Amino acid sequence: MNALFLALASLGAVVAIRLLRSTMDFISFHLLPGTHTVDRYQRPGNTAWALVTGASAGIGLGIAQELVRQGFGVILLGHLQDELDAAAAQLRAMRPPVPVAAAADRDDDDDDDDNDARVRTYLLDARTATPSDLARLAASLSGLDLTILVNNVGGNAVEHPPFRPAATYSCADVDAVVDQNARFMARLTTLLVPLLARGARPDAARSGRNRSLVLTLSSGGYVGVPYLVLYSATKAFNRGFGAALARELALDPATAHVDSLVVIPGEVASQGNCRGVPSSAPRWDVFGREVVQKAGLAAARGWKEMFPHWRHGLEYALMDVAPSAAVEKALVDQMRAKKGAWDDYLGKNK
């Protein structure tokens, strides 16, 4: 009897300590100012660059905006030049001035010291990019101090209606989702890791500075949601890819200064996610800012993934403890509501 009591008490203590620890982690991550910021990916003289895929709108543009605020040069990758140009113009208008010391030292002929030149665009379609397109992209980046890759491009790239059973997908629909969400980011990341690892500094591990980062957008949909079967599957791929990469990079001294972090958004109001979105969802720009402001802290804690928005973190934590029937119902109801909103919209706009 005593042994049973002791075993139950020990189990209770372990569960209580784990709960307390995750609560403290949650509070400190979302409410207290971080001691580790995205500065860990900056370089002396603010020479660091970030490549953001799918950056002309939505979360990618929000991430690019905050990177610009934090003094990074950004390359916006997208598939429509006029949309990229509009996004670049917006970012150039908000670019913080070159610091006085850097301005005094600079050679006026050097494009890299020009505020405008610190925002660039790169035209490439993630669905159709070939290995030689990707090699050209990598070559174009080789002269830059690339320290951040944001694998953001993604969505449900199928013929409308977007929310429908997998059995209605054509082969082209299947390929489009896999190519855009999984194949492109996997090919791009493997190609760019050597560039991100270049210029490792001996103090990177000890000081937590001069590091590089691969940021990969997954989705809460990785759990597997109806009417988005292919999308869910590719988002689980993104999550597994980012976590495996994190562990692998840490093993090799030549890449141990490159962090890999998966971002898991719940509902975010954006160009792509614009119907049946709960009013509590953060907007794309708010969410993008949170991603950048919290990435350094999450990576410094050794996390492989993060929920940058507090509400999403709470929702997913509750899913672990709530009765599974209630979780199932909430998931299915949410997807039914989104499908209904799109079907209504498309029905009215035939």
Ligand SMILES: NC(=O)c1ccc[n+]([C@@H]2O[C@H](COP(=O)([O-])OP(=O)(O)OC[C@H]3O[C@@H](n4cnc5c(N)ncnc54)[C@H](OP(=O)(O)O)[C@@H]3O)[C@@H](O)[C@H]2O)c1
């Ligand atoms: N929003 C959410 O609630 C949510 C939730 C979970 C996960 N996510 C993930 O977060 C990421 C961003 O989502 P979002 O909602 O911000 O997307 P979004 O609003 O649809 O924006 C997507 C961006 O990617 C560009 N793009 C689209 N197709 C492309 C292609 N084939 N090649 C290159 N660029 C392309 C778009 O450019 P154009 O405007 O020129 O088409 C746009 O700049 C995705 O990976 C998504 O799966 C989003």
